[in-house]
Amino acid sequence: MLENRKAPRRVAQTVLNALKGGVVPRIGLPYITVGRKNEIEALLRDVDIIAEGGASFRFIVGRYGAGKSFLLQTIRSYVMDRGFLVADADLSPERRLQGTRGQGLATYRELIGNLATKTKPEGGALSLVLDRWISSVQTEAARETGLAPGDPTLSAAVDEKICAVTASVSELVHGFEFARLLSAYYHAYVEGNDETRGRVLRWFRGEYATKTEARTELGVNLIITDDDWYDYLKLFAVFFRLAGYTGLFLMVDELVNLCKIPNAVTRQYNYEKLLAMYNDTLQGKARYLGILMGATPQALEDKRRGVYSYEALRSRLAEGRFSRPGARDLLAPVIRLEPLTPAEMLVLCEKLAELHGGLYGYERRLSEDELARFLEIEYGRIGADQNITPREVIRDFIELLDLLFQHPEADAATLLGSEEFHYAKSEAVSDETAPDFVEFTL
Numbered sequence: 001m002l003e004n005r006k007a008p009r010r011v012a013q014t015v016l017n018a019l020k021g022g023v024v025p026r027i028g029l030p031y032i033t034v035g036r037k038n039e040i041e042a043l044l045r046d047v048d049i050i051a052e053g054g055a056s057f058r059f060i061v062g063r064y065g066a067g068k069s070f071l072l073q074t075i076r077s078y079v080m081d082r083g084f085l086v087a088d089a090d091l092s093p094e095r096r097l098q099g100t101r102g103q104g105l106a107t108y109r110e111l112i113g114n115l116a117t118k119t120k121p122e123g124g125a126l127s128l129v130l131d132r133w134i135s136s137v138q139t140e141a142a143r144e145t146g147l148a149p150g151d152p153t154l155s156a157a158v159d160e161k162i163c164a165v166t167a168s169v170s171e172l173v174h175g176f177e178f179a180r181l182l183s184a185y186y187h188a189y190v191e192g193n194d195e196t197r198g199r200v201l202r203w204f205r206g207e208y209a210t211k212t213e214a215r216t217e218l219g220v221n222l223i224i225t226d227d228d229w230y231d232y233l234k235l236f237a238v239f240f241r242l243a244g245y246t247g248l249f250l251m252v253d254e255l256v257n258l259c260k261i262p263n264a265v266t267r268q269y270n271y272e273k274l275l276a277m278y279n280d281t282l283q284g285k286a287r288y289l290g291i292l293m294g295a296t297p298q299a300l301e302d303k304r305r306g307v308y309s310y311e312a313l314r315s316r317l318a319e320g321r322f323s324r325p326g327a328r329d330l331l332a333p334v335i336r337l338e339p340l341t342p343a344e345m346l347v348l349c350e351k352l353a354e355l356h357g358g359l360y361g362y363e364r365r366l367s368e369d370e371l372a373r374f375l376e377i378e379y380g381r382i383g384a385d386q387n388i389t390p391r392e393v394i395r396d397f398i399e400l401l402d403l404l405f406q407h408p409e410a411d412a413a414t415l416l417g418s419e420e421f422h423y424a425k426s427e428a429v430s431d432e433t434a435p436d437f438v439e440f441t442l
Contacts, residue, residue: 007031012359016352020398022391024069026121029077032351035344036071039337042330043075043292047082050247050290055281057291059255059317061300062337067390068294071337072251075292080118083246084290085129087111087233091257097273099226100266104273108229109206111250127201130182133243134189137161155190162186165242169235174228177220178235184218206232230277237289247288255295259305271310278316278333300334340390342375348390349374349397356401365404370412374400377416 007015011028018025019032039060046056062068076086089095089110096103114123138149138158147154166179181200188196199217206224208214214223224232237248258274261267280286300307300317308314317334340348349371357364366374378393404410 006358007355009359012355016355016359016398019352019394020402022395024073026073029070029074031355032348033074034348034351035340036067036074036337038330039071039335040074040078042335044078045331046290047079047084050084050249050288051082053241053287055284055286055289055291057278057281057333058293059300059334060292060294060337061297061334063296063389064391067337067340069253070390072253072292072294076116076249076251079246079249079290080116080121083118084249085115085117085125085240085245085247086249086251087115088251088253089114090254091252092254093257093260096258096261096270097277098266098269102226104226105206105224105229107252108224108233111233111252112205117245126204127197129240129243129245130185130201131189133165134162134186136244137165165239168242169239172235172238173231174222175235177222178232178239180220181218182239230273230280234280234286234289238287241288247290249290249292251292251294253294255293255307256299258307259299259302267305268310271307271313274307275310275312275316278313282333297336342379345375345378345390345393346371348394352394352397353401356398356405360405362405366401366412370416373413373416 007028011031015025015028015032043058046058050056060068060071072088076088080086089107091097091107094103095107095110097107098104099106112126115125115129116123117125117129120128141147141157141161142149142154145154145157147157162183166182169182170176170179172178181203185197185200188194188200196218202208203214203218203220203223206229208223211221211223214220233248233250240248258267258270261270277291281289281291295307298306303309303314307317319329319332319334353364353366353371374397375393378396400412400415403415404412
C-alpha cells in the first residue's frame, strides 16, 4: 500500500503546493486519500460493468470544497490503472454541452485534447493510441503468420485485421466516415505520409470548420459539429476497446456553468443534451463508456435554473423517499458527498504532516494532541458544523506546517493558541454565498 511508503519529494511538493493553492493534484493522490471508501467502491462497480460492454452515468454532488474534484481525480487514477482512456474537461461560458457559437464542440475539443492513458497521463494521447493500435495489429499479424515485415502477404493480413476493426465501427451512427478515416490513418502510417496523418488527427480533434475543407483534404462529407460531438465520443469508446483498451471514461466538472447560462432557452437546450447523454448510457445505446459529472447541490437542485428545472431530468435524478444523510443510495445516478468526519480529517492531517516532513527532511513535530487541538479549533468556528470544507482545513494545516518549518524556534502549542495565527482567513461560507472562482474544488 502507498500509505506505507514514503512519497518521492517531487510528488510530495506537487501535492502540497496544489492543496495549498486550493486545487487537486494530478499525481500523488493515493498518498493522501482518506474516506470516500463507499463512494469509490460504488463507482468501481460501474467500472466493472463498463469493462464488460456496458455504460454508466453518475453525478458527483457536493458543496464548494467538499471533495468533488478530488473524488473525480481519484477515480481517474483508478480507471487508468485498469486500462481505460480518460478524457476530462471543465465546463465554462466557452465550453457547454450545446451552444450557438460552437461551445459544445469546444467541450469535445477539450476532452479529446485531454485524452490520457496510464503511460501518457498528462493528456494529448490520441496519436499515441492510434499508432499503438496499428503497431499492435502488425505485431499480432506477424506472430500469427510467421512472416517478416515487408512481406506482401503480411501486409494483406494486417489489412484484413484493420478492416475487421473498421467494419465493427462502421455499423454505428457516423461510423462509416469514422472507419474511412481510421483506414486512411493506417495507410498514411504505413506509407510514412505525415501530412495525411496530421489531417486525420485534425478531423478527429474536431478542427475542421467546413465540410468542403474536409471533403477536399480527406474525401469525407462530414465534420464533427456542436450537434453530434457526443456521437463521436461513443464511436471512440468502441474503437478504443477494439484497439486493446478497456474503454473510455469522460469526466466533466463545473456543471454549475450550465446553471449560470443567462438565456433560458439555451439553458434548456443544454439540459436536453444532458438528458440525451444520460438516456444513452442507461438504455444501452452506448458501450464501454463511463461518464462522471461534478456539480454543486444548487446547480443540480435549483428548480428555476438548475438541472431540476428540466422536468425530464428532475424526475430521473431526484432522491427517493428512503435516502437520507448517513444512509444514501450509492447505486443511484446521483452520489451526494457527505462531509469528512473529524476522525477522517485527523488521518488526513497525519498524512500531510508525513508528506511535509519527507519533503523538507525533518521529523514530524506535531504530536497527536496538537493535531487534535488544531482540528478542535477548526471545527470550533462559528458555523463550522454546517459550512467547513476539507479545502479550508487543509490549507490552514499546510500553512501551520510551513510556519513551524520556517520558524523552528516556534512552539506548536503556543502558535495554535496565538492571536497572530488566523485559522479563519477564509470564512466558512454557504453554497449561496460561495464565490464562483472557487468552484474547482477538492
